[in-house]
Amino acid sequence: MKKGTLFILAVLFLTNGLNAQYYLEHLHRWDEVITKFVKLPKPTDAQEFKKYPVVFVKQEITEDYLKAIKKQYKGKKKVKGDEIIAQQEIFVKRYNQTLEEVIKLYPYDVDAKIVSMSEYENIDKNDVHAFVKIKHRGYLTAGITGKKETNHFAIPIPLEMYNEEYSMEVEMKFFIQRMENYIKRMAKGSKASRKIYAQCKKELNDRLKSETKKRTLLIDKRYLAEGIKKKDLSKILDMKFELVDKETIDEQILNPSGDFWYVKIVPYQGFSRSSTKSFNSQKQSWSSGPSRTSRFTVGAHYIIDPTDGSAMLVNFMLSPDIDKNALKKYNSDLKSTKLSLRD
Numbered sequence: 001m002k003k004g005t006l007f008i009l010a011v012l013f014l015t016n017g018l019n020a021q022y023y024l025e026h027l028h029r030w031d032e033v034i035t036k037f038v039k040l041p042k043p044t045d046a047q048e049f050k051k052y053p054v055v056f057v058k059q060e061i062t063e064d065y066l067k068a069i070k071k072q073y074k075g076k077k078k079v080k081g082d083e084i085i086a087q088q089e090i091f092v093k094r095y096n097q098t099l100e101e102v103i104k105l106y107p108y109d110v111d112a113k114i115v116s117m118s119e120y121e122n123i124d125k126n127d128v129h130a131f132v133k134i135k136h137r138g139y140l141t142a143g144i145t146g147k148k149e150t151n152h153f154a155i156p157i158p159l160e161m162y163n164e165e166y167s168m169e170v171e172m173k174f175f176i177q178r179m180e181n182y183i184k185r186m187a188k189g190s191k192a193s194r195k196i197y198a199q200c201k202k203e204l205n206d207r208l209k210s211e212t213k214k215r216t217l218l219i220d221k222r223y224l225a226e227g228i229k230k231k232d233l234s235k236i237l238d239m240k241f242e243l244v245d246k247e248t249i250d251e252q253i254l255n256p257s258g259d260f261w262y263v264k265i266v267p268y269q270g271f272s273r274s275s276t277k278s279f280n281s282q283k284q285s286w287s288s289g290p291s292r293t294s295r296f297t298v299g300a301h302y303i304i305d306p307t308d309g310s311a312m313l314v315n316f317m318l319s320p321d322i323d324k325n326a327l328k329k330y331n332s333d334l335k336s337t338k339l340s341l342r343d
Contacts (some may be wrong), residue, residue, distance in 0.1 A: 041152045045144075046186035049130055049152070052144060055110040055131035056099045057120045059092045061085070089163055095134070098168040105173060107180045140175060153179055158266060160246075170250045174264065177309020208312060212334050217241040217303065218249050218262040225323035236327040239334065256306040262332075264302040267320035301326060303334070 018333075034057060066085065073081025081327050099114050115123075123129060128146045135141050143151040155175060160166040185200065219233070221243050230243055242248075249262045291306065299320030303312040313333045317326055 039143075039150055041186050042182075043187055045152070046183050049144065049183060050108045050187075051110065052128055052130040053113075054106060054108075054130040054132065055120060055123070055145075056103055056112070056114045057112060057131060058096045058099065058116050059134050060117050061088060061092055063237045072237070087162065090164065094164070094168050095161070098172060101169050102172045102176070107176065132145050142179060153182065155266070166246060167250050167254075170253050173253055174304070174309065177304075181309055181311070204312070206333060207310075211305075212239055212312075214259075215239070215261045215305075216259060218244050218252065218260050219251055219322065220244065220246050220263065222246065223263060223265055223322045225319065225321040225326075228327075230324060232324060233327060236324065237331055239331075258307055261303050261312055263322070263323070264304050265320055266300045266302070267298070283340050290335060301330070303330065 065088075069081050069084055070078075073084070096114075103112050103114060120131065120133070123145055125145070125147050128144055130140045130142065130144055131149075132140070135151075138157045139154045140157055141151045142153040143149065155211045158171050161168050161171050188199075217237070217239055219241055224243075233241055233243070252260050252262060299317050301313075301322075303314075303316055304310070305312060313330065315326075315329055315333065317329070319326060
């Protein structure tokens with residue numbers, strides 16, 4: 001039986017004009033949190049990944065987690081801490097229950113099973129497995145076990161997975177499809193290979209040319225920036241579209257008809273750092289002061305074919321919402337045949 005896992009898209013910095021699926025997923029300008037634990041698989045690693053038995057690791061609320069929350073939220077903040085723990089308990093329960101369905105979606109014909117954290121930690125180091133689990137500040141990760149655990153794929157947990165109104169299975173299927181596409185790309189060869197890039201470019205351009213006019217783009221109404229109306233979309237987009245609720249898109253993800261593409265936006269927290277400098281008049285020299293960290297949110301804007309999870313375009317934009325700039329970018333990229341190398 002075939003069962004399910006995840007993919008990596010760990011880029012957290014703004015990158016304009018990236019509609020080449022292959023090279024977007026090979027950019028290594030990653031957030032420092034990601035680069036500490038993710039390692040890009042070599043072609044041979046990607047090819048072997050598909051052969052390993054896979055384990056899906058259940059999520060647990062550890063004592064260390066509880067201690068950290070209680071330490072951070074004490075005194076007058078205790079109520080907030082209790083709310084966070086209660087929310088996490090609901091998330092863990094839903095996530096573990098969802099694994100029963102997600103494991104059936106695993107795209108490779110290998111043995112797949114669900115294990116507890118302790119069972120995972122006791123796997124024989126000589127018995128290599130693929131794994132899917134949550135780790136490192138709320139990231140969904142996948143990789144392989146062995147003498148040393150290697151994380152090949154990671155993505156922040158989407159906020160929808162914390163909302164009981166939405167299907168967690170839908171979000172996991174999105175990850176599974178993207179992972180499978182990623183593995184296919186990585187198994188073909190080096191990210192620096194222009195031959196591989198040219199092939200990926202042609203595949204994407206041929207698909208855009210033949211399918212854009214045939215498909216209807218489903219846009220989640222929640223994504224629209226303030227002030228954006230349906231008439232704005234009609235003026236800018238040159239393809240058919242429908243403004244729908246999330247449930248309509250979820251149905252297409254779980255049971256695709258082949259008539260639609262859909263917009264998916266994954267918000268990322270980015271970081272920028274700058275240091276201050278001051279001039280010492282006695283020493284006649286500049287000295288560095290304390291560094292400053294600024295946080296900002298960017299959005300990974302996908303247009304996805306739900307039949308196989310292929311990204312028809314991916315753009316990183318300063319806004320995690322759909323504004324006029326995003327719409328113009330969608331429109332120009334869907335018609336473009338010029339995919340520049342970005343690495």
